[in-house]
Amino acid sequence: MCGEKNMKRKIAHIVSEYLMQGHSYIYEQFVDLEKFNPIVLTRCLLNKNYCPFSEIHFLINSVKLYCIAYRVFPFLFDYISICFFEKVIKENDIKLIHAHFGTFAYKLIKLKKNVNIPLIVTFYGVDASHYIRIPSWRKKYKKMFTVGDKFIALCDEVKERFINCGCPREKIEVWDIGINIDEFPYMERKKGEKVKFLVVARFREKKGYPVLLEAFSMLLKIYKNINLTIIGYGPLRQNIECQIKELDLKDNVILIDTTNIQSENFNKLFKDALYNHDIFVLPSLIAKSGDDEGGPPIVITNAQSTGMVVVSTPVGGISRAVIDGETGILAEPDNVYSLFEKMKYLMDNPDLWKSIGVKARKYIEENFNIRKQTQKLERIYESVLKEY
Numbered sequence: 001m002c003g004e005k006n007m008k009r010k011i012a013h014i015v016s017e018y019l020m021q022g023h024s025y026i027y028e029q030f031v032d033l034e035k036f037n038p039i040v041l042t043r044c045l046l047n048k049n050y051c052p053f054s055e056i057h058f059l060i061n062s063v064k065l066y067c068i069a070y071r072v073f074p075f076l077f078d079y080i081s082i083c084f085f086e087k088v089i090k091e092n093d094i095k096l097i098h099a100h101f102g103t104f105a106y107k108l109i110k111l112k113k114n115v116n117i118p119l120i121v122t123f124y125g126v127d128a129s130h131y132i133r134i135p136s137w138r139k140k141y142k143k144m145f146t147v148g149d150k151f152i153a154l155c156d157e158v159k160e161r162f163i164n165c166g167c168p169r170e171k172i173e174v175w176d177i178g179i180n181i182d183e184f185p186y187m188e189r190k191k192g193e194k195v196k197f198l199v200v201a202r203f204r205e206k207k208g209y210p211v212l213l214e215a216f217s218m219l220l221k222i223y224k225n226i227n228l229t230i231i232g233y234g235p236l237r238q239n240i241e242c243q244i245k246e247l248d249l250k251d252n253v254i255l256i257d258t259t260n261i262q263s264e265n266f267n268k269l270f271k272d273a274l275y276n277h278d279i280f281v282l283p284s285l286i287a288k289s290g291d292d293e294g295g296p297p298i299v300i301t302n303a304q305s306t307g308m309v310v311v312s313t314p315v316g317g318i319s320r321a322v323i324d325g326e327t328g329i330l331a332e333p334d335n336v337y338s339l340f341e342k343m344k345y346l347m348d349n350p351d352l353w354k355s356i357g358v359k360a361r362k363y364i365e366e367n368f369n370i371r372k373q374t375q376k377l378e379r380i381y382e383s384v385l386k387e388y
Contacts, residue, residue: 008037009095011381014085016104017066018042018058019051021233021263022202025177025298026100027051028370029122035378036096041088043081050263057088082111089115096120096381102127102151106140109147118384122152122175125294129316132161133290142166150384154295155317173380176320177298178373179364184271184305186361189278191350194225197343198277198308200270200299203234206291208283208313208334210243215283215339217247223347227252228281231273233259270299274306278353279346281311284318285334292316296368304328305364307357311342321368327360 013030015023018040030038031053038055044066045058059081060066069077085108089097097112098120099105105121112119121144131137145151145167152175153159159172197216201207209230216228230240230253237257244253258266274280280303286292293316301321303310310328312318322328329346332338346352366372 008035009385010037010039010092011096011098012039012041012085012089012092012094013098013100014041014104014108015100016042017044017046018056019046019263021050021258021261021266022298024051024263024267025179027053028178028180029374029377030098032370032374033378034374036381039088039092039094041085043077047263057084059084078107082108082114085111086114089117096385098122098381100124102141102144103131103137105148106144109144112147118149118388119147120150120152120380120384121148122154123158123294124154125316126291128153128158128161128294130287130289130291132165138165145171149388150380152380155320157317158294175376175380176368176373177295177301178368178370179298179301179305180370181305181365181368184274184302186305186307186357187275188307189309189353189357191278191353194227195223195279195347196277197226197228197279197281198231198273198303199228199281200231200273201282201297202232203236203240204291205236205287205289206284206293206316207232208285209236209240211283211285211334211336211339212281213240213243213247213249213253214336215343216253217249218336218340219343219347220249220252222344226347227254229253229273229277230255231258231269233257270302274303274308277308279311279343280308281339281343282313282318283311283331283333283339284313284315286315293318296321300328301364301368304357304360305368307354307361309346309353309356310360311339311346313339321363323363326356327363328356 040053040056043059045061096118099108100122102123152173159174162172163169284293295317300310312322313333314330315333324330329342331342
């Protein structure tokens with residue numbers, strides 16, 4: 001078996017930091033590869049216990065030093081990083097680079113040319129929405145689209161954006177991030193004395209928190225037996241807390257800031273929350289900067305896997321996972337009354353929770369199963385290497 005593993009072609013998964021809280025979906029993409037032998041290259045090792053992997057090559061493991069280097073000496077740090085990556089790639093006979101996040105992958109163009117192996121890039125959210133609207137970044141992306149070999153988008157909307165930005169259609173692959181459905185088994189939801197709504201999302205504009213709180217406030221005027229739990233972190237926490245106070249929701253809304261929670265503990269918190277709540281709500285919208293989800297958020301597919309009914313919006317590729325009226329419920333984006341109506345509809349029709357939850361679970365099993373998506377990813381690797 002060891003000899004067989006050593007004969008597998010090696011792939012370098014390159015990410016700027018390994019690994020940010022909530023970014024376990026990157027780890028899931030390579031940990032169970034069957035036909036390839038992955039290694040991880042990163043500029044900064046943030047937490048070796050979160051998504052642990054046997055072969056991680058890092059430049060530094062001090063967050064403080066990383067921040068100084070990144071902010072004070074950005075160009076020098078980029079140059080040193082590329083030299084480090086090149087050395088590791090050559091020493092390990094790497095056959096292909098899979099870079100994560102387009103804004104970081106752009107910095108690897110010189111590396112790709114130096115090592116002369118294929119480059120695949122996966123885009124996730126802000127890198128596939130906000131940045132592609134900035135003229136200077138459109139030029140950078142256009143250059144990367146010329147040099148790179150394959151670009152993975154998480155929805156058709158992003159694919160069209162790339163084509164409009166100059167990426168050849170044949171270089172783009174739409175792919176779904178898989179989840180470990182065994183870790184999120186199905187559980188039937190039944191309406192109890194209190195209905196508990198849940199949102200797990202960063203405290204950022206595109207997550208639609210003001211819309212959610214307004215809609216929940218309207219719902220609370222009709223139903224007294226409801227709660228909302230908010231789990232996340234980010235720059236808009238104070239805004240959210242102020243709105244909770246202004247709407248007098250403090251007795252019915254619980255806010256959990258995960259900024260200082262260790263990543264492995266966050267996973268447990270998240271999983272427990274999914275099984276202790278009834279309805280998942282994420283009213284995503286397009287931020288003023290153009291930032292959107294870029295594909296179905298992992299929190300949504302995880303919630304659907306457990307059989308929880310999801311209420312969301314058809315922006316940024318979410319409708320790829322949430323099919324309105326079948327695998328979930330969709331409201332109009334940035335529309336308080338529309339979201340309120342959908343939440344009220346589920347309150348009034350608890351008999352739908354099971355039917356939608358069952359369909360959601362089946363849909364996730366068929367389309368977002370990590371095993372199936374890993375196989376698709378390996379086929380992408382094989383096709384790129386075959387053409388190289």
